[in-house]
Amino acid sequence: MSGQGPPDPAASRAVLLGGARYEELAQLPAVAANLRDLAGALRDPLLWGLPDRNCVEVCDPATPSELLDPVHRAGEESTDTLLVYYAGHGLRDPDSADLYLALAGSRPHTGYTAVAFDHLRAALRQARARRRVLILDCCFSGRAARTLDGTDALAARATVDGAYVLAASPGDRAALAPEGEPHTAFTGELLRLLRQGVADGPEVLDLDTLYRELSDRLRAKSRPAPQRSQENDVGRLPLVRNRALASPDAPAGPVVDADVRTAITAAGLRLGRMLRAAGRNRDALTVLRLAFDERDGSDRDTTFALQLELSELLADADRAKEAIEVLEQAFHQTHQTTGPEAVLVCRRLAELLQESGNYVQACEVLKHALDLVESRSRRG
Numbered sequence: 001m002s003g004q005g006p007p008d009p010a011a012s013r014a015v016l017l018g019g020a021r022y023e024e025l026a027q028l029p030a031v032a033a034n035l036r037d038l039a040g041a042l043r044d045p046l047l048w049g050l051p052d053r054n055c056v057e058v059c060d061p062a063t064p065s066e067l068l069d070p071v072h073r074a075g076e077e078s079t080d081t082l083l084v085y086y087a088g089h090g091l092r093d094p095d096s097a098d099l100y101l102a103l104a105g106s107r108p109h110t111g112y113t114a115v116a117f118d119h120l121r122a123a124l125r126q127a128r129a130r131r132r133v134l135i136l137d138c139c140f141s142g143r144a145a146r147t148l149d150g151t152d153a154l155a156a157r158a159t160v161d162g163a164y165v166l167a168a169s170p171g172d173r174a175a176l177a178p179e180g181e182p183h184t185a186f187t188g189e190l191l192r193l194l195r196q197g198v199a200d201g202p203e204v205l206d207l208d209t210l211y212r213e214l215s216d217r218l219r220a221k222s223r224p225a226p227q228r229s230q231e232n233d234v235g236r237l238p239l240v241r242n243r244a245l246a247s248p249d250a251p252a253g254p255v256v257d258a259d260v261r262t263a264i265t266a267a268g269l270r271l272g273r274m275l276r277a278a279g280r281n282r283d284a285l286t287v288l289r290l291a292f293d294e295r296d297g298s299d300r301d302t303t304f305a306l307q308l309e310l311s312e313l314l315a316d317a318d319r320a321k322e323a324i325e326v327l328e329q330a331f332h333q334t335h336q337t338t339g340p341e342a343v344l345v346c347r348r349l350a351e352l353l354q355e356s357g358n359y360v361q362a363c364e365v366l367k368h369a370l371d372l373v374e375s376r377s378r379r380g
Contacts, residue, residue, distance in 0.1 A: 005238065006048045006204055006239055006240055006241060007048075007237070007238075009051060009054065010054070011080035011081075012054065012080045012082065013050075013056075013074035014039075014050055014074075014082075014084075014085070015071050015082075015083070015084045015085070016035045016055070016056065016058065017067055017071075017084070017085065017086045017088075018034055018059055018060075018086065018087040019031060019060055019061070019088030019104065020032040020060055021060050021104060022102065022104055022106065024105070024106070024107045025102060028087075028184070030182060030184050030187075031087045033182045033183050034087045034137070034183050034184055034187040036057070037183065037191055038085060041195065042240075046243060047194060047240040047243065048241070054077075056074065058070050061103055062103055063103065068115065068120065071123040071124070075127030075129065078127060079128055079129060079130065080129060081129055081130070081132070081237070081239075082133070083132075083134075085134075085135040086101055086134075086135070086137065087184060088102050088138065089102035091106065091110075091111055091114050098118070099117035100115060100116055100117060101114055101115045101138075103115060133166070133207065133234070134163055134166070135166045136165070136168065137184055137186045137187050138168065164207050164228070164229075165228060165229040166226055166227075167228070168186035168224065185218070185221075186218070186226065189218055189223075190210075192217075194240060194243070197241075197242040197243035197245060198213055198244055201213075201242050202238075202242060204238035204239070204240065205242050206235065206236050206237055206238050207236070207239055210239065211226060211228050214226050265292075265306060268292075269288070269291060269302060269305055271284075272288040272309055275287060276309070276313065285310070285317065288310040292306060292326070304345050308327075308341070308345060310326050311323040311324075311326045311327045314326065320355065320356055323352055324349065327348060327352065328349065330345045330349075331345060331349055331365065331368075342372055343372050343373060346365050346368055346369035346372065347366070347369055350369070
């Protein structure tokens with residue numbers, strides 16, 4: 001496999017799903033760190049180099065659509081490799097032993113309050129990607145763990161045609177999320193492996209090499225060993241560069257166009273704010289407009305902040321119509337997030353609409369802002 005690099009980052013997608021907070025199940029705070037740090041590893045140019053917009057994190061999904069829609073979208077967009085990761089509570093039906101993925105409001109022993117794994121498997125099967133990778137770091141109740149044996153392995157039950165399935169062995173919560181450690185046991189070891197590499201491994205680590213190393217390292221710590229299932233020899237897929245073989249002066253990899261645009265957006269926002277603070281509104285407006293034209297939308301908070309800053313300058317320059325147009329573009333993106341910047345976008349847009357006499361639209365925007373606030377309070 002020497003000389004063969006990871007899958008094409010531009011044609012690949014990763015969707016990282018996880019539940020850290022639950023209403024009626026045990027909390028799993030380590031899962032939030034799992035998602036954040038695994039996303040960082042997959043985006044690292046020294047490992048895989050996925051553009052930010054090609055690596056989606058979904059923490060604490062509350063509905064089946066919040067969990068499954070990102071997988072369907074990524075499946076439609078990816079043509080090379082699709083990687084889907086789930087960490088959280090895995091629920092087992094007491095009669096059929098079917099697997100369910102817990103949502104924020106899921107209840108113990110009630111599969112109908114969670115997402116049937118078959119639905120996730122269907123989304124993977126429908127993906128356009130030539131190769132599909134599924135990583136499951138599921139937490140089970142003690143009863144579910146006792147019902148599993150060598151012939152009832154999770155990886156075997158989770159098989160997806162033409163895909164590689166890597167699953168953490170079932171166990172109780174203490175084994176899965178050791179006290180005092182920032183990550184779950186399985187994902188923590190996976191992250192160490194990605195960051196440190198394999199001293200005697202190939203230049204690019206394939207899935208089978210990752211599996212063997214994970215298994216050895218977890219067994220050495222007396223922790224459950226992972227399970228795997230694969231079809232079409234997907235295990236030979238080179239996935240990430242081997243950090244153990246990287247020289248100190250190794251290049252960081254190709255610069256991705258999306259990353260350049262993201263950097264321009266952030267730098268333009270900072271410079272625009274500095275110019276505005278210095279009273280140079282005209283120059284600030286020019287810089288913010290240029291940054292706005294280069295945005296790619298992958299970092300929503302930065303994009304929202306840029307649109308807010310730009311709209312304020314336009315409004316101050318008596319260009320209210322343009323300011324509304326900028327915020328209306330931002331408003332359409334607020335339906336995909338509940339962050340504080342999204343609420344600010346709604347409030348500012350409502351103010352401008354009210355000032356221009358569009359009272360009905362202003363009310364609709366404010367109603368959406370209230371929905372965002374309520375959604376955040378339910379999750380928090």
